[in-house]
Amino acid sequence: MGTFKIEGGHQLKGDITPQGAKNEALQILCAVLLTPDEVTITNIPDIVDVNKLIKLLSNLGVKIQKNGAGSYTFKADDVNLKYLESSAFKEEGKGLRGSIMIVGPLLARFGKGYIPKPGGDKIGRRRLDTHFEGFMNLGAKFRYNKEDHFYGVEAEKLKGAYMLLDEASVTGTANIVMAAVLAEGKTSIYNAACEPYLQQLCKMLNRMGAKISGVGSNLLEIEGVDALGGTDHRMLPDMIEIGSWIGLAAMTKSELTIKNVSWDDLGQIPNVFRKVGITVERKGDDIYIPAHKDGYEIQNYIDGSILTISDAPWPGFTPDLLSIILVVATQARGSALIHQKMFESRLFFVDKLIDMGAKIILCDPHRATVIGHDFESPLKATTMTSPDIRAGISLLIAALSAKGTSTIHNIEQIDRGYENIDDRLRAIGAKITRVS
Numbered sequence: 001m002g003t004f005k006i007e008g009g010h011q012l013k014g015d016i017t018p019q020g021a022k023n024e025a026l027q028i029l030c031a032v033l034l035t036p037d038e039v040t041i042t043n044i045p046d047i048v049d050v051n052k053l054i055k056l057l058s059n060l061g062v063k064i065q066k067n068g069a070g071s072y073t074f075k076a077d078d079v080n081l082k083y084l085e086s087s088a089f090k091e092e093g094k095g096l097r098g099s100i101m102i103v104g105p106l107l108a109r110f111g112k113g114y115i116p117k118p119g120g121d122k123i124g125r126r127r128l129d130t131h132f133e134g135f136m137n138l139g140a141k142f143r144y145n146k147e148d149h150f151y152g153v154e155a156e157k158l159k160g161a162y163m164l165l166d167e168a169s170v171t172g173t174a175n176i177v178m179a180a181v182l183a184e185g186k187t188s189i190y191n192a193a194c195e196p197y198l199q200q201l202c203k204m205l206n207r208m209g210a211k212i213s214g215v216g217s218n219l220l221e222i223e224g225v226d227a228l229g230g231t232d233h234r235m236l237p238d239m240i241e242i243g244s245w246i247g248l249a250a251m252t253k254s255e256l257t258i259k260n261v262s263w264d265d266l267g268q269i270p271n272v273f274r275k276v277g278i279t280v281e282r283k284g285d286d287i288y289i290p291a292h293k294d295g296y297e298i299q300n301y302i303d304g305s306i307l308t309i310s311d312a313p314w315p316g317f318t319p320d321l322l323s324i325i326l327v328v329a330t331q332a333r334g335s336a337l338i339h340q341k342m343f344e345s346r347l348f349f350v351d352k353l354i355d356m357g358a359k360i361i362l363c364d365p366h367r368a369t370v371i372g373h374d375f376e377s378p379l380k381a382t383t384m385t386s387p388d389i390r391a392g393i394s395l396l397i398a399a400l401s402a403k404g405t406s407t408i409h410n411i412e413q414i415d416r417g418y419e420n421i422d423d424r425l426r427a428i429g430a431k432i433t434r435v436s
Contacts, residue, residue: 007431013255022414024197026098033105037230104178117149130172160185249289267421298334301433310339
């Protein structure tokens with residue numbers, strides 16, 4: 001198990017460039033299974049979860065050529081469907097949440113798709129009903145082996161249908177879209193997710209020959225086609241990493257420039273950080289964060305009541321950044337209520353921040369009230385263990401701002417979502433060491 005040693009309390013300075021988007025990569029990589037032609041993808045992040053999916057595709061028989069840093073060409077012209085029923089697949093598939101999205105493409109192109117119950121972050125229930133109800137709406141038959149926790153869908157021919165999703169699931173929408181593009185007839189998906197990464201997937205599929213309209217809205221309409229061809233695709237920068245660097249700059253009173261952020265795809269992220277008092281300046285397609293030498297102040301509502309920051313489907317604020325906002329609020333002037341609606345276990349990492357001296361009241365599994373210190377009482381270094389990707393980066397930010405040397409164990413969780421994070425932080429002045 002890897003460990004970070006962090007000497008906190010140092011100001012950082014310089015430029016940092018966000019990696020390619022993890023959550024987009026997991027969708028886009030699965031889409032290569034929809035065609036026997038070559039698909040070249042660039043700006044792929046070199047992180048554990050994405051590399052696991054690339055390996056899984058290779059084991060499925062997809063030919064993979066690495067062209068350079070973050071650039072791969074995929075050719076799925078000889079897919080080994082027998083691998084889906086092997087013990088190796090059952091083991092590898094369950095180690096990655098994103099593996100669920102191979103089911104839609106496999107079902108569409110080959111008439112069957114299987115997956116073991118996926119793993120991923122331990123942040124609460126993450127049900128798969130939306131995915132499989134969508135496949136059944138398209139005519140697939142569903143089966144589930146309770147002993148092996150193994151899911152399967154099969155269909156001789158998928159047929160388009162109207163469906164109203166029970167939740168605006170990003171991965172559920174992506175999976176159903178990838179199945180529907182090769183279905184016979186028209187499919188309408190209402191209450192569809194419309195995150196930028198889902199839009200990226202739809203645009204890529206359209207370049208491959210799909211007929212998807214309504215991209216960017218919550219009503220997607222898809223005219224099925226007989227086959228898809230190859231394409232080139234470049235991934236967006238990772239908005240969660242961009243938000244992480246904004247929070248890092250504020251907590252360490254650092255002057256940072258975040259390069260090439262694709263501003264138009266950030267949605268509410270800059271506005272929410274401004275509400276907690278952080279100056280977020282747009283300079284071309286970069287974000288400039290000045291050193292907050294006098295701290296930052298949380299805005300109250302017009303009537304003076306406490307600010308509530310909560311997650312919501314796009315274009316609302318992403319749940320993946322609530323952990324960052326919570327940490328940032330610990331040193332603000334004022335108080336905020338953080339409401340994590342989607343996952344009931346994601347706020348449980350706050351006990352580690354309380355150990356560091358933060359004033360946080362965990363109201364229930366979904367809500368925490370944060371009383372800011374205004375930097376009058378800095379967080380204190382401690383030893384902690386990263387429970388998931390987003391809590392891990394939040395604890396790392398807390399450690400970089402804290403007085404003394406902190407230790408973070410289980411940093412594999414952080415590596416699942418952040419590329420070469422220690423090297424990149426050292427480049428802007430952080431005192432961080434990786435210990436095996």
